[in-house]
Amino acid sequence: MGRADARNARKRAARPSGIRRFFTWKKLLGAFFGFVLLIMGAFVVLYMVIEVPEGNPDAKLQSNVYKYGDGTTMARTGEVNREIVDLSEVPKEVQHTFVAAENKTFYKDKGVDLKGTARGVLNTVTGKGKQGGSTITQQYVKNYYLTQDQTVTRKLKELVISLKVDRKKSKDEILAGYINTSFYGRSAWGVQAAAQAYYNVDASKLSVEQGAYLAALLQAPNQYDWAIATDTGKALAKQRWNYVLDNMVDMHWISASERQGMKFPVPKEPKAAAGLQGQEGYLYTAAKAEVIKELKITEAQFDAGGYTVTLNIDRKKQKQLEKSVKQQLTGKLHPKSDKTDADVQAGAVSVDPKTGKILAMYGGSSISEHWVNNATRTDYQPASTFKPIILAAALENNAETQRGQSINANTIYDGTNKRPVVDDGKKVGFAPPNEDDESYGPVTVQTAMNKSVNSVFAQMGADVGMDQVMATAKKLGMDGADLKPYAAQTLGTMGASPLEMAGVYATLDNHGRQVTPQIVKSVSKQGEELQLDDAIGEQVLSRGAADSVTSVLTGVVDDGTARESVRNNTARDGQKVAGKTGTSDCNRSAWFTGYTPDLVTSVGLFGEAAESGTTRCGTDEPVQVKKGGHVSLSGAGGGGRVNGGGFPAQIWAQYTFNSSSTSAKFDLDTDMGAGVAPTTTAPATPTTPPSSPSTPTAPPSSSTPPPSTPTTPTAPPSTTTPPSEPSDPETTPTDPTSPPWGGIPEDPGDGIANGRGDDG
Structure with missing residues (x-):
């Protein structure tokens, strides 16, 4: 064999055979760059095509909140227990607890976590379920603009919209949206409802320790709810709470000495949602009617939620009035056995x-x-x-x-x-x-x-x-x-x-x-x-x-x-x-x-x-009356005619003389003094x-x-x-x-x- 033949034989031996000839490193590298360019092109197209949508209507739903004059909550109404508050109403240190819990780089990042999003997409494709690691911006976008669906399409939309939202909105606006749209357990949506549900205070009164617990809750609201958590759940809740505070020290938001002195703030026991029971229902309906009239809005607009209505009601006087009615009237009636009393x-x-x-x-x-x-x-x-x-x-x-x-x-x-x-x-x-x-x-x-x-x-x-x-x-x-x-x-x-x-x-x-x-x-x-x-x-x-x-x-x-x-x-x-x-x-x-x-x-x-029947006026013949119709009070309480100087004046006197202790005189600009001295013989x-x-x-x-x-x-x-x-x-x-x-x-x-x- 000549030298030329030998060279050709070596080249043929070095050349890949079969399928290997299709996967050379040059081809693979070229394919990789081509794929990257394709992804980048597709992303550019997505970025241009996908617009920031209107907010999710469900994320905008709020309850209407009613408060007594002293600021305590009287009732909440609406489909969703949420009261959106401005970020300025939340103490700065409490704001930082949420950042420390979810996204320490929040104030510096561009609104997305590419690695976390990639993991999420991969896990979704492979059927491994939910994947954390999203930024606060991404979670806000998911809560406010999208849905909780676990699909590749939704995750890609989340990525694009998050980038755009980060450019359009300030970090404070994004953080406010996040803490107001998140679910905290106990039927509480948003930080204000959560503060009331777990600590019976407004968000503006939360301590750092309490804020850290609420921030920790977002990872697993039901599992970390102290009232229903197992021993393991409580241990995990405390672990997460410590994690939040330790991150705050790392971020220099609190000092190590402050951290050292903090104790876990055990939440209060859950209570029934403030609603429309007893007298509170009457107060609510009266307040609602007044707001609608004063603001010239429709009932539908009001019921859409978001209103905080503070009443003039004095809780002490309210209790005294209720007590006076009970002691001077209803406690003396027997509606189950006496038809007149029932009326x-x-x-x-x-x-x-x-x-x-x-x-x-x-x-x-x-x-x-x-x-x-x-x-x-x-x-x-x-x-x-x-x-x-x-x-x-x-x-x-x-x-x-x-x-x-x-x-x-x-x-x-x-x-x-x-x-x-x-x-x-x-x-x-x-x-x-x-x-x-x-x-x-x-x-x-x-x-x-x-x-x-x-x-x-x-x-x-x-x-x-x-x-x-x-x-x-x-x-x-x-x-x-x-x-x-x-x-x-x-x-x-x-x-x-x-x-x-x-x-x-x-x-x-x-x-x-x-x-x-x-x-x-x-x-x-x-x-x-x-x-x-x-x-x-x-x-x-x-x-x-x-x-x-x-x-x-x-x-x-x-x-x-x-x-x-x-x-x-x-x-x-x-x-x-x-x-x-x-x-x-x-x-x-x-x-x-x-x-x-x-x-x-x-x-x-x-x-x-109280029910359909008959009624009579004086000596007139009895007439039929439907339930709810006007009938005589005569005979109520075991007496005869019910005069204004009887039950009504008795209620008035007990209430007034126990609610107002002033000895002030009427400052009257009149020479008509006849009302002061009683009439005598004539x-x-x-x-x-x-x-x-x-x-x-x-x-x-x-x-x-x-x-x-x-x-x-x-x-x-x-x-x-x-x-x-x-x-x-x-x-x-x-x-x-x-x-x-x-x-x-x-x-x-x-x-x-x-x-x-x-x-x-």
Whole structure:
């Protein structure tokens, strides 16, 4: 063989044969670089094609949070227990616990961990399941923009979107999104809900130790939850907690000495989520309605979540109001064995007249048992609690009697039972009875208010003009659609709520400056405070008129229908009180609305049929009534008629005298002192109607000697002889500075009637 043949033979021997000739190192290297270029090209295409999507709707869901005035959480509502907070509300050291737990390079990296992502993709392809190691940015992208699906497509999207998000958003925005969208166990989404669930504090109050535990939870929320963890789970939780704090030392976020002194913060036992039980349900519904009205939003917008609503409710006063209702009313009823007791519903509202804050509210037995809030319902008559509005309208408009006499506390009216109302010399077709058909004869306005004499205020309404009376009612805060100017409205036959009446009397207490009671102290959405209207408005009634009414209403307590429950209450301790009782037609409602210089409270009792059946009004034939219909309160609690001076005034007194200890006096700008001194003896007064009820009873002589001021009035001698030659509906004493002329029988109770002669 020649040399050429030998060389060729060696070349053939060195050349790869078979499949080896296709995998030379040059070809492999070329293929590798080609693959890399292909991947890079594909990634560039993906980067250009994949846009940052809108946030995942589920990640935006929040609960609405309701808090008491002292900041404690009252209730949470919504599908997801999440309250998004601004990062500035989370202490800096607590922010660092999450970075130390999940991604120490967070503040320096570009938002992705290529090695971790590659492992995740490989494990997904090979079926090995979930793989950790993602950056905080990637986890935020997964929570907020994508889903929890374990697919190659989702992981590639996560990578691309994370890079873009890191470029578009600041690290603080990303960290805030991460801690607000993560799940911490105990049904808590986000750091704020987690702080409440595990330590019963807001995120702003978390310590470093507590923050480290919450950060540790994110790795395995259920396994690390101290309340349900096994011994192994607790050991792992502590190990993870130590890991977080040690990383913080490494990052120089806390010192070694600080770390040394830290102890594991054992979480509190889980409790039922704050919800809508008992009175809290009524408070929630009232607050929700107020927010929707104030912010002019729809219910759907509000229910989408994210609102933090702080109420004005004072927890101590709220508990005292609930206790008073129980001890003075519900604890004395037997609804299971007594049908009438089962028909009793109570509602109450307590307001600070200087600020308009609703400090306490009683809506009923429980919202789960009785959905309607008795404190805000407007379907029952306020009865004689409306009478002070008639007097306010008279004073504000400088109204005069039919004879041209100015109306004030000393003006004398004819209190004869069923006396026809006269306007401009003509009967108006309305002749209301007094309670129990009692006739009082000539009485002062003060005494008429004390005794709640219907015939007097029916005539006063005509003297003022019912259009003026209704206009005054609206100015003072009544807002019903049934404020029509007809004569029977003087008996309080329109609908009203304890909330409305508390506002009316608060305006009187506030010297005529309008008070619109507010249950909401503040409302924010994701940390942004939203503007609410001021509870204190403009002067809607002159101070003189408002203060004069207050002066007169002190007489109802000192010498009228509320004296037994309020004036003589042993807990009163000298407190100054003004107020008015009321009981509506057929005893379907009973009221006491009263106030001290610093607290106004309206209490209403309502007869509401617990089940379908029959009801009767006086001697009328029984009528069918459906469940929820209006029925009489008579007989409730084992007694007869339920007067405003009974259960309502008793509830009011126990609550007020245990909630307000002020001894301040009313600062009244008025010379009408008639409401302070009780009425005493006077000349004989008829107790039976005069022969011609359409004509007035003559006033006493101005020479009548001034009475002394005993603590209780003395009944005048009875006579069956009507006064001679009555001529006008009412007159005033010749000497307007003389004391009120009385001659009134002993207190028969507080009476109203819509043709029935019930309590007013």
